Amino acid sequence: MADDSPTVRLGVDVGGTFTDAALVVDGDLTTAKVPTTTPQHAGVLDGIREACDAAGVAPADVDAFAHATTVSVNALLERDGARTALVTTAGFRDALEIGRQTRPALYDLDAEKPAPLVPRRRRFEVDERATTEGVEHAVDPNEVRDLAAEIAESDAESVAVCLLHAYAHPENEAAVAEGLREALDVPVSASHDVLAEFREFERTATTAADAYLTPELDDYLGRIVAGAADLGLPEPRVMRSNGGVADAETVRRSAVTTVLSGPAAGVVGAAAVAGGATLAGAAEDDETGDETGEPTAAVTFDMGGTSSDVSLVRDGRAERAADTTIAGVPLRTPTVDVETVGAGGGSIAWTDAGGALRVGPESAGAEPGPACYGRGGTEPTVTDADVRLGYIGPDAALGGDLSLDADAARDALDRLADEAGIEGDDGLDAATAAARGAYRVANATMARAIRSVTVERGRDPRAFDLVAFGGAGPMHAAALADRLGMERVLVPGPAGVLSAYGLIAADETHDAARTVRLGLGDETGEELTAAFAELTDRVLADVSDPEAAVELAADCRYVGQSFELTVDAGGGESESGRSGAVTPADPATLAERFAAAHERAYGYRLDAAVEAVTLRATATVAVEAPTVSRAGAVDTKRGARRVVFPDAGAVEAAVYDRDALGAGATLDGPAVLEGAESTTVVPPAWGGRVRRDGTVVLEREEGAAGPTGGDGR
CATH class of the missing domain: 3.30.1490 (Dna Ligase; domain 1)
Known part of the structure; x- marks a missing residue:
């Protein structure tokens, strides 16, 4: 572990809806959340300026800067990467399209596989042959020159080279790649560099994805590096899918390793919290009732504006996988093992052809966003449901300069109620009843994701804590824990920007x-x-x-x-x-x-x-996580308001200032803890306490009546 740990650290995470920044200055944590903009690099720089202004430091004072980006995953999801050419061994031109004998939906006669990243007209063959024993037929340099001319005519912006058995004997592939680099002014990805493993389809798909993503990621990181230099920041380190950071130059040469950059950062931050003492930097003691610092088993739950990501932490470390599939593209690259579902705060609630209520995967995004954003959005979303149920208060700031439009949320939910045939009941009007239904459906979707990483792998979710973060995660976490029989929920202090914090703590x-x-x-x-x-x-x-x-x-x-x-x-x-x-x-x-x-x-x-x-x-x-501790006031009650819980109906819930809640404080549900970037909902029959690092630990319990005690240590 490095001894000269920097004292001013900055992490910036770009999400589909918001760009989050976390800045730690000598143990004091400052956060900022601004809407994600286009182009993304401009939003990153805006988030940096806002965080530095709030912390009272100049960007030039920052010692370490880490960044997570959605550029690669968005390019795959939206199919707007580079025009890519693929070079393969003669006779294997269509391996990328043939793939495996698997169907997207086994019993759907109309199911179609996603289109390959490289169309057939830009797939080329070269006469060569290598086996697992060695090279049998070498590449002809003249053929490579002719091949380069054909690729140039195809208007390709990037090239992937994947020859048979190049993982074992790359000599032919290296010769082709080098010849194309000399003849063409485009990036060339070679499979023996990208993935020196067998299984031709996965190796070809991963190499093609690397080539497909490289030009855009390279351009984006180039702009970030230049912008950081203009601000006086150090060159950024970039989060990769494996949960670790690397220098920007290394990452620009391996774009495919960044497809889960943002989710990986969140899991790293959650692993720090699940470790008990890691986030605070020292073991807690019995006087505050805090954790001993022993690593715990946890399910991480990151609910953002577009989707929700679920992963596992065991023995204080995030679990990893050797492969993943994004938008139908199999990628063989080390990743934090994340399960993603299309249910986030911006996910749209709708009715299917049978009249059933559904949520997601389509999202309102940041522009125009949920109806309650007041930016012209008219579709009802999970965030609108949270507003109508009372979880998000009328004076809440939804990140950046956004302000709440509760009437627009009600109108959108009224239209949903009409479409779904939902009528008011139990003293609730139709809009509130529709909000309750959308909340339940979203929770059911997210509970399935948690079961997929626990029950479906032979693990009992009741043996895990649930670490909830993201802008919307803490609002839904206790309800999910109830549904799954989980006993404890951890809500980190910087829950709304935990991915940005995870960047600071990442190795x-x-x-x-x-x-x-x-x-x-x-x-x-x-x-x-x-x-x-x-x-x-x-x-x-x-x-x-x-x-x-x-x-x-x-x-x-x-x-x-x-x-x-x-x-x-x-x-x-x-x-x-x-x-x-x-x-x-x-x-x-x-x-x-x-x-x-x-x-x-x-x-x-x-x-x-x-x-x-x-x-x-x-x-x-290894990087030592920065020490973050919280003192703050104990009595932070703002008042009370009517809140609707799906199982308990409308109740009066205490409302607290989450960011000022002191270490050692305890509280009872029903309660709402309002923070700058996220809101925590404590249902009836649940209680909580605040750890020294600001983490709220929620557990099922009876009794108590609001924050009490705590010495703020």
Whole structure:
């Protein structure tokens, strides 16, 4: 861990609706939220200026700047990336389109696969052949020159090169890529650089996505770097999908690694909160009733304006996956394991052909936004429902300069009630009844996402805490916990901008992988050691600090199986003298670890040969999370107002100033805690207390009547 931790740190996260900034100056946290604008880089710079002004510091005083962006994921979702050409081995031009024998909807006769990122007219072939044993037919340089001329005529803005078995023997692919770089003035992505793993379709799709995203991300980051320099900021580090940051120059060469940049930052921030003491920087004590600092198992729940993201944290670390699928595009790149559903604050409530009430995935976005934004939006959204139910107060500032238009929200919900045939009941008018229905439907959608990362993977959600953040997450978290039988909800102090805070707390991380397919026997020990050494050299070459730690892993399977399980492959500290390097486990130990993992996952193990398919190395430069603590007043009650809970009806709820609520304070529901960037709703039969770092811990409990006690430590 670096000893010279900067004292002024800035994190900026661009979302679909808002751009969030978090600035920590010697333990004091300042946040800002402004509407996301076009072009995005202008909104980023606006958020930086606002956060610096609020904290009373100049941008030039910032020591570290980290950034998360939606440029890559939006390009995939909206299909507006670069015009991309694909070069493949002769005879394999259509591998990208053929894909796997899977259907988007098994019983839907009209289901269609998403169109490939590269149309057939821009897919080219080259006469070459490599096998897993070596190169059988080398590339003709003259053919590469002719190929470059054809690509130039296709008006391609970027090129992906993915040749058969290039993960094992990249000589032909490297020659093609280098020839195209010399002949064309466009970026060229080669699969052996992007993904040195087998499975041709996934490797081709990932390389094509990298080429598709590179020009736009490169241009965007270039503008951010230039804008930061104009403000006197240091060059930004950019969050990647794996939950770690890297310098902008490295990220500009690997665009596909940023598709889950924003969600990953939020999970990193939530992992800090779930660690108990991590966000505060020191273990809590019994006098304040706070956590001991032991890492806990948690489900992270990030509800923003467009979507909701759910992930898992175990042993204080975010769980990772080796692949993901975005907008129908399979991507084989290390990612924080996030499940996303189209239910956010801006998600539109509507009725289907059968008259049933639905929510999302279409969103009102930032412009015009929900009806209550007063910017011309007329569609009813989840945010409008929250306003009508009383969760968002009449004087609430919805981020930036937005002010509430409750009448517009009511009118939109009245129209929804008419369409869905919803009538008022239990003392509620039709608009409020429609709002209650939209709230329930949105919660059901988000509960399914939580079940997908817990129940569907053999995990009991009741054994996890729920860490809720995002602009809308804390409003829905306790209701979701009730639905899933979860006992505790953690609402971080900077809940509305936790992704921006996560950027400040994120480690620098670099990954490398290589498919080897080696049987785990005594005779393969030296080959495994050599392959791991090569990967270790690769990741250590990318890090900014020689004190980086290296972790090894291997995707293993029983010989003959089609899928692998990833297991730890570390065997102890290396004697090579390289700081942070480790020696790999011997083949027998690796085989036993796989057998144990297989038994945990499937309930049995086999007396069969095991092979290591893909080896992985990760280098991490640890960053100490900044110390953030809260004192503040204890009595912050603003009054009370009528709030509607789906199961309890209309009740009188106490309203508190969330941002001034002091450490050690306790409270009982029903209550609403209003903050600058998010609002926390405490239902009846729930209570809460405030940790030293400002995290509100909600638990089911009876009794008590408002904030009491606490010494503010």
